Amino acid sequence: MEIKAHTVSAGKAEGKAVVYNGPFAFLGDLDPNTGKICMPRHTLEGVNLAHKIFVFTTGKGSSGCDFAAWNAKKNGKSPAAIICLESEPVLSGAVIAAEIPTVDRPDVNVVEIIKTDDYVKVDATSGIIEILDK
Amino acid sequence: MPSSGAVTLAHIVGTTPEAPTLEAALGNRKNQQVIKVGKREMQETWERLNVWDDDSVEHVTFGCPHATIDEIGRIASLIQGKTLKTSMLIGVSAAVEALARQQGWATIIEKAGGHFLPACPSIANPFTRADIAGDRQAKSAATNSARSAHYIASVCGVNVFFGTEEECIDAAITGKWKGKMPKWK
Numbered sequence: 025m026e027i028k029a030h031t032v033s034a035g036k037a038e039g040k041a042v043v044y045n046g047p048f049a050f051l052g053d054l055d056p057n058t059g060k061i062c063m064p065r066h067t068l069e070g071v072n073l074a075h076k077i078f079v080f081t082t083g084k085g086s087s088g089c090d091f092a093a094w095n096a097k098k099n100g101k102s103p104a105a106i107i108c109l110e111s112e113p114v115l116s117g118a119v120i121a122a123e124i125p126t127v128d129r130p131d132v133n134v135v136e137i138i139k140t141d142d143y144v145k146v147d148a149t150s151g152i153i154e155i156l157d158k
Numbered sequence: 159m160p161s162s163g164a165v166t167l168a169h170i171v172g173t174t175p176e177a178p179t180l181e182a183a184l185g186n187r188k189n190q191q192v193i194k195v196g197k198r199e200m201q202e203t204w205e206r207l208n209v210w211d212d213d214s215v216e217h218v219t220f221g222c223p224h225a226t227i228d229e230i231g232r233i234a235s236l237i238q239g240k241t242l243k244t245s246m247l248i249g250v251s252a253a254v255e256a257l258a259r260q261q262g263w264a265t266i267i268e269k270a271g272g273h274f275l276p277a278c279p280s281i282a283n284p285f286t287r288a289d290i291a292g293d294r295q296a297k298s299a300a301t302n303s304a305r306s307a308h309y310i311a312s313v314c315g316v317n318v319f320f321g322t323e324e325e326c327i328d329a330a331i332t333g334k335w336k337g338k339m340p341k342w343k
Binding site for chain 2: 047049051052053062063064065082083084085086088112113114115
Protein backbone atom coordinates (compact mmCIF):
# COMPACT_ATOMS: atom_id res chain seq x y z
CA MET A 25 0.00 0.00 0.00
CA GLU A 26 1.28 3.44 -0.94
CA ILE A 27 0.43 6.69 0.86
CA LYS A 28 1.33 10.22 -0.27
CA ALA A 29 2.61 12.71 2.27
CA HIS A 30 4.36 16.08 2.57
CA THR A 31 8.16 16.33 2.89
CA VAL A 32 9.42 17.78 6.19
CA SER A 33 12.98 16.43 6.19
CA ALA A 34 14.36 14.70 3.10
CA GLY A 35 15.90 11.24 3.01
CA LYS A 36 14.92 7.59 2.81
CA ALA A 37 14.61 4.88 5.46
CA GLU A 38 12.76 1.65 6.11
CA GLY A 39 12.04 -0.54 9.10
CA LYS A 40 9.41 -1.75 11.53
CA ALA A 41 6.82 0.77 12.64
CA VAL A 42 6.05 1.91 16.17
CA VAL A 43 2.66 3.63 16.21
CA TYR A 44 1.54 6.02 18.94
CA ASN A 45 -1.84 7.73 18.88
CA GLY A 46 -0.63 10.93 20.56
CA PRO A 47 1.87 13.79 20.32
CA PHE A 48 5.66 13.52 20.67
CA ALA A 49 8.60 15.68 21.73
CA PHE A 50 12.22 14.55 21.47
CA LEU A 51 13.04 16.30 24.74
CA GLY A 52 11.56 14.54 27.75
CA ASP A 53 9.86 11.72 25.81
CA LEU A 54 12.96 10.00 24.36
CA ASP A 55 16.14 8.96 26.18
CA PRO A 56 18.85 9.95 23.67
CA ASN A 57 21.31 7.40 25.14
CA THR A 58 19.08 4.34 24.71
CA GLY A 59 16.43 5.37 22.17
CA LYS A 60 13.71 4.32 24.63
CA ILE A 61 10.61 6.30 25.61
CA CYS A 62 11.59 7.60 29.07
CA MET A 63 8.55 9.64 30.11
CA PRO A 64 7.09 8.03 33.25
CA ARG A 65 3.62 6.50 32.70
CA HIS A 66 3.77 7.10 28.94
CA THR A 67 1.81 4.40 27.07
CA LEU A 68 5.06 3.45 25.30
CA GLU A 69 7.37 3.80 28.35
CA GLY A 70 10.41 1.59 27.75
CA VAL A 71 9.66 0.99 24.04
CA ASN A 72 12.77 1.46 21.90
CA LEU A 73 12.42 3.77 18.90
CA ALA A 74 15.98 3.35 17.62
CA HIS A 75 15.99 2.44 13.88
CA LYS A 76 12.17 2.25 13.90
CA ILE A 77 9.68 4.12 11.73
CA PHE A 78 7.94 6.20 14.37
CA VAL A 79 4.32 7.09 13.59
CA PHE A 80 2.43 9.58 15.78
CA THR A 81 -0.09 12.43 15.62
CA THR A 82 1.73 15.76 16.04
CA GLY A 83 4.84 17.37 17.42
CA LYS A 84 4.39 19.03 20.81
CA GLY A 85 7.31 21.39 20.77
CA SER A 86 9.83 21.89 23.55
CA SER A 87 12.59 24.21 22.40
CA GLY A 88 15.21 21.62 23.40
CA CYS A 89 13.88 19.20 20.77
CA ASP A 90 16.61 20.03 18.28
CA PHE A 91 19.54 19.18 20.54
CA ALA A 92 17.72 16.14 21.95
CA ALA A 93 17.06 14.83 18.41
CA TRP A 94 20.63 15.52 17.35
CA ASN A 95 21.95 13.79 20.50
CA ALA A 96 19.85 10.66 19.79
CA LYS A 97 20.98 10.63 16.15
CA LYS A 98 24.65 11.05 17.11
CA ASN A 99 24.28 8.08 19.50
CA GLY A 100 22.68 5.99 16.75
CA LYS A 101 19.46 5.82 18.80
CA SER A 102 17.06 8.00 16.83
CA PRO A 103 14.08 6.68 14.87
CA ALA A 104 15.07 5.80 11.28
CA ALA A 105 12.22 7.95 9.98
CA ILE A 106 9.18 9.80 11.26
CA ILE A 107 5.63 9.87 9.90
CA CYS A 108 3.19 12.19 11.63
CA LEU A 109 -0.11 13.88 10.91
CA GLU A 110 1.23 17.41 11.50
CA SER A 111 4.81 18.45 12.24
CA GLU A 112 4.87 21.86 13.98
CA PRO A 113 7.89 24.20 13.55
CA VAL A 114 9.85 22.88 16.56
CA LEU A 115 9.66 19.23 15.47
CA SER A 116 10.36 20.21 11.84
CA GLY A 117 13.50 22.12 12.85
CA ALA A 118 14.67 19.20 15.00
CA VAL A 119 14.30 16.51 12.31
CA ILE A 120 15.93 18.71 9.66
CA ALA A 121 18.89 19.49 11.95
CA ALA A 122 19.28 15.83 12.98
CA GLU A 123 18.74 14.63 9.38
CA ILE A 124 15.90 12.26 10.26
CA PRO A 125 13.73 11.60 7.17
CA THR A 126 10.26 12.90 8.06
CA VAL A 127 6.91 13.32 6.35
CA ASP A 128 3.63 14.79 7.59
CA ARG A 129 0.11 15.54 6.25
CA PRO A 130 -0.40 12.05 4.79
CA ASP A 131 -3.46 11.64 2.55
CA VAL A 132 -4.89 9.01 4.94
CA ASN A 133 -4.85 8.71 8.73
CA VAL A 134 -1.59 6.78 9.17
CA VAL A 135 -2.02 6.45 12.93
CA GLU A 136 -5.02 4.18 12.24
CA ILE A 137 -3.79 2.48 9.06
CA ILE A 138 -0.20 1.63 10.02
CA LYS A 139 0.13 -0.91 12.86
CA THR A 140 3.09 -1.39 15.18
CA ASP A 141 5.53 -3.91 13.63
CA ASP A 142 4.29 -3.29 10.05
CA TYR A 143 7.31 -3.02 7.74
CA VAL A 144 7.29 0.50 6.29
CA LYS A 145 9.40 2.25 3.64
CA VAL A 146 9.60 6.04 3.78
CA ASP A 147 10.85 8.10 0.86
CA ALA A 148 10.64 11.48 2.57
CA THR A 149 12.29 13.25 -0.38
CA SER A 150 9.43 12.27 -2.71
CA GLY A 151 6.80 12.15 0.04
CA ILE A 152 5.88 8.48 -0.40
CA ILE A 153 5.13 5.98 2.35
CA GLU A 154 4.94 2.30 1.46
CA ILE A 155 3.48 -0.30 3.82
CA LEU A 156 4.77 -3.71 2.70
CA ASP A 157 2.38 -6.67 2.61
CA LYS A 158 -0.62 -4.34 2.63
CA MET B 159 2.97 34.66 27.91
CA PRO B 160 5.62 33.58 25.41
CA SER B 161 6.76 29.96 25.40
CA SER B 162 9.05 28.19 22.99
CA GLY B 163 6.97 25.02 22.80
CA ALA B 164 4.65 23.94 20.00
CA VAL B 165 2.24 26.64 21.17
CA THR B 166 4.37 29.77 21.17
CA LEU B 167 1.98 32.26 22.75
CA ALA B 168 -0.50 31.62 25.52
CA HIS B 169 -2.99 34.06 27.00
CA ILE B 170 -4.65 33.58 30.38
CA VAL B 171 -7.77 35.70 30.65
CA GLY B 172 -7.50 38.11 33.55
CA THR B 173 -3.85 37.25 34.19
CA THR B 174 -1.58 37.95 31.19
CA PRO B 175 -1.31 41.57 29.99
CA GLU B 176 -2.89 41.19 26.54
CA ALA B 177 -5.87 39.20 27.81
CA PRO B 178 -8.08 41.41 29.98
CA THR B 179 -11.09 39.63 28.42
CA LEU B 180 -11.68 36.50 26.31
CA GLU B 181 -12.62 38.71 23.33
CA ALA B 182 -9.33 40.63 23.60
CA ALA B 183 -7.31 37.41 23.88
CA LEU B 184 -8.97 36.04 20.73
CA GLY B 185 -8.47 39.32 18.85
CA ASN B 186 -12.26 39.49 18.40
CA ARG B 187 -12.19 36.29 16.34
CA LYS B 188 -14.07 33.06 16.95
CA ASN B 189 -12.67 30.16 18.96
CA GLN B 190 -11.28 27.46 16.69
CA GLN B 191 -11.43 24.76 19.32
CA VAL B 192 -12.81 24.50 22.83
CA ILE B 193 -11.29 21.95 25.19
CA LYS B 194 -13.06 21.44 28.50
CA VAL B 195 -10.82 20.75 31.46
CA GLY B 196 -12.59 19.30 34.46
CA LYS B 197 -11.90 17.57 37.75
CA ARG B 198 -10.93 14.29 36.03
CA GLU B 199 -8.30 15.94 33.77
CA MET B 200 -6.87 17.87 36.74
CA GLN B 201 -6.60 14.67 38.80
CA GLU B 202 -5.03 12.70 35.95
CA THR B 203 -2.47 15.43 35.32
CA TRP B 204 -1.66 15.81 39.01
CA GLU B 205 -1.16 12.05 39.30
CA ARG B 206 0.99 11.93 36.18
CA LEU B 207 3.28 14.66 37.55
CA ASN B 208 3.73 12.96 40.93
CA VAL B 209 6.24 10.20 40.28
CA TRP B 210 7.59 8.90 43.58
CA ASP B 211 7.72 5.80 45.75
CA ASP B 212 8.85 7.14 49.13
CA ASP B 213 8.33 10.50 50.83
CA SER B 214 11.95 11.54 51.30
CA VAL B 215 12.82 14.83 49.53
CA GLU B 216 16.43 15.75 48.66
CA HIS B 217 15.90 18.80 46.48
CA VAL B 218 13.31 21.56 46.01
CA THR B 219 13.12 23.80 42.96
CA PHE B 220 11.05 26.89 42.17
CA GLY B 221 10.90 29.20 39.22
CA CYS B 222 10.26 27.36 36.02
CA PRO B 223 10.11 29.23 33.70
CA HIS B 224 11.26 31.92 36.23
CA ALA B 225 10.29 32.95 39.76
CA THR B 226 8.62 36.31 40.26
CA ILE B 227 9.72 38.78 42.93
CA ASP B 228 6.48 38.03 44.84
CA GLU B 229 7.28 34.30 44.99
CA ILE B 230 10.82 35.02 46.19
CA GLY B 231 9.47 37.33 48.90
CA ARG B 232 7.06 34.62 50.12
CA ILE B 233 9.77 31.92 50.08
CA ALA B 234 12.14 34.23 52.03
CA SER B 235 9.52 34.99 54.68
CA LEU B 236 8.78 31.27 55.20
CA ILE B 237 12.38 30.06 55.48
CA GLN B 238 13.93 33.03 57.27
CA GLY B 239 16.21 31.89 60.09
CA LYS B 240 15.80 28.19 59.23
CA THR B 241 18.32 25.68 57.87
CA LEU B 242 16.95 23.75 54.94
CA LYS B 243 17.17 19.94 55.01
CA THR B 244 17.19 19.80 51.19
CA SER B 245 19.08 21.70 48.53
CA MET B 246 17.00 24.43 46.89
CA LEU B 247 17.31 26.04 43.47
CA ILE B 248 15.35 29.09 42.36
CA GLY B 249 15.34 29.86 38.65
CA VAL B 250 15.13 33.62 38.04
CA SER B 251 15.75 36.27 35.46
CA ALA B 252 18.87 38.36 36.18
CA ALA B 253 16.69 41.44 36.76
CA VAL B 254 14.49 39.72 39.37
CA GLU B 255 17.55 38.26 41.09
CA ALA B 256 19.04 41.78 41.36
CA LEU B 257 15.77 43.03 42.88
CA ALA B 258 15.70 40.09 45.32
CA ARG B 259 19.23 41.02 46.44
CA GLN B 260 18.25 44.66 46.88
CA GLN B 261 15.30 43.58 49.05
CA GLY B 262 17.56 41.37 51.17
CA TRP B 263 15.47 38.30 50.29
CA ALA B 264 18.25 36.62 48.29
CA THR B 265 20.54 36.72 51.35
CA ILE B 266 17.82 35.24 53.60
CA ILE B 267 17.28 32.37 51.15
CA GLU B 268 21.01 31.76 50.66
CA LYS B 269 21.64 31.77 54.44
CA ALA B 270 19.02 29.02 54.78
CA GLY B 271 20.83 27.02 52.10
CA GLY B 272 19.01 28.01 48.89
CA HIS B 273 20.61 28.98 45.58
CA PHE B 274 19.70 31.28 42.72
CA LEU B 275 20.50 30.46 39.13
CA PRO B 276 19.62 33.11 36.56
CA ALA B 277 18.39 32.05 33.11
CA CYS B 278 18.41 28.36 34.02
CA PRO B 279 15.58 26.16 32.77
CA SER B 280 14.58 23.07 34.72
CA ILE B 281 16.07 20.82 32.09
CA ALA B 282 19.55 21.97 33.13
CA ASN B 283 18.93 21.77 36.91
CA PRO B 284 22.46 20.90 38.11
CA PHE B 285 21.15 19.27 41.32
CA THR B 286 19.06 16.62 39.56
CA ARG B 287 21.08 15.90 36.41
CA ALA B 288 23.39 12.92 36.83
CA ASP B 289 25.67 14.21 34.06
CA ILE B 290 26.28 17.43 36.05
CA ALA B 291 25.93 16.40 39.72
CA GLY B 292 27.56 12.95 39.41
CA ASP B 293 27.54 11.17 42.78
CA ARG B 294 25.85 14.17 44.39
CA GLN B 295 22.73 13.91 42.20
CA ALA B 296 19.55 14.48 44.22
CA LYS B 297 17.42 11.32 43.97
CA SER B 298 14.17 13.20 44.50
CA ALA B 299 12.92 16.71 43.81
CA ALA B 300 9.83 18.69 44.81
CA THR B 301 8.48 21.54 42.72
CA ASN B 302 5.39 23.68 42.19
CA SER B 303 6.13 23.85 38.45
CA ALA B 304 4.39 21.32 36.19
CA ARG B 305 7.04 21.98 33.54
CA SER B 306 9.87 21.20 35.97
CA ALA B 307 8.07 18.12 37.28
CA HIS B 308 7.62 16.73 33.74
CA TYR B 309 11.22 17.25 32.68
CA ILE B 310 12.93 16.28 35.94
CA ALA B 311 11.02 12.97 36.02
CA SER B 312 11.64 12.11 32.37
CA VAL B 313 15.10 13.55 31.71
CA CYS B 314 16.72 13.05 35.14
CA GLY B 315 14.83 9.87 36.09
CA VAL B 316 14.48 10.81 39.78
CA ASN B 317 11.44 10.84 42.08
CA VAL B 318 9.34 13.96 41.59
CA PHE B 319 6.81 15.55 43.94
CA PHE B 320 4.44 18.11 42.40
CA GLY B 321 2.52 20.33 44.79
CA THR B 322 1.90 23.84 46.05
CA GLU B 323 4.51 26.45 46.98
CA GLU B 324 3.71 25.87 50.70
CA GLU B 325 4.05 22.07 50.38
CA CYS B 326 7.41 22.50 48.64
CA ILE B 327 8.70 24.90 51.30
CA ASP B 328 7.58 22.47 54.03
CA ALA B 329 9.47 19.69 52.21
CA ALA B 330 12.61 21.87 52.02
CA ILE B 331 12.46 22.46 55.80
CA THR B 332 11.54 18.90 56.86
CA GLY B 333 12.98 16.74 54.04
CA LYS B 334 9.62 14.89 53.84
CA TRP B 335 6.74 15.21 51.39
CA LYS B 336 3.32 15.81 52.91
CA GLY B 337 1.64 17.12 49.76
CA LYS B 338 -1.98 16.16 49.05
CA MET B 339 -4.01 16.19 45.87
CA PRO B 340 -6.04 19.42 45.86
CA LYS B 341 -9.83 19.18 45.95
CA TRP B 342 -10.92 20.52 42.57
CA LYS B 343 -14.52 21.58 42.07
